[in-house]
Amino acid sequence: MTDGERAIAMADIAALKARYCRTLDTKDWDGHRAVFAPDLVADFRASAGGDDPAMMTHGAAAYVAKLAAALVDVITVHHCHTPEVRIESSAAATGIWAMEDKLWVGANSALPFAWMHGYGHYHEHYVRIDGTWRIAATRLSRLRVDIGERQRNG
Template identity: 65%
Template sequence: MTDNDKAAAILEIHALKARYFRTMDMKDWAGLQATFAPDLIADFRAASGEWNEAMLIHGAAAYVAQLAPMLQQVCTVHHGHMPEIRIETETEASGIWAMEDKLWVEEGAPLPFRWMHGYGHYHERYVRLADGWRIKEIRLTRLRVDAG
């Protein structure tokens, strides 16, 4: 790959992650699922501040099917910052994104808190499919979680 090809791939991955955040916050579940490779590995076991083995999910459809009812009654705001993207081959890349999220939970939602403000990093692997870059692996680590 040329340097220009790598720069173009990095911009495409930036746009992919922007779609991830937007579709998550807008509860566009089909759009969110489209940001992932079908064989996604989603590791959110440490995402809430407490280890939850049930949050290691294989498959994009399975991940979104588990996530959607959990967040349906939650206002979320996700921000990604300072991406470190490494293009490894023409079809593979990796990245780390600093992140911050805020959640406001409506009455009756299945979450054990009313609000949350989290800080951490997304660790990701990307794959270029026939229709563009997709998130192949996603893991969230936390630096801090404030909740009440």
């Protein structure tokens, strides 16, 4: 690849990650599914402070369906910044993104907390499919999570 092609690939991957955050926070589930390769591996096992095997998902459709169900009545804000993107070839790249997320949980949500503020890093692998970069694998590592407990009646 030329330097120009690498620069274009890096800009395309940055735009992909921006779409990831926007479609997630606006609950545009079709748009969100489109940022992933169909055979996505989403590993969020360590993101909640443990090693929950239910937080490992294979397949973009399954991952987005699980996410959409979990975020019913939840407002989210995700910020990703300071990317470390490495272009491996014209069709493969890796990246690490610093991230911060905030969740405000409504009364009808099944989530066990009232709010959450998290900090960490996304570790990702990208592939180019039909000329478009997609997230093929994503793993979230957390540095810190602050959680507000739900008020209990009685």
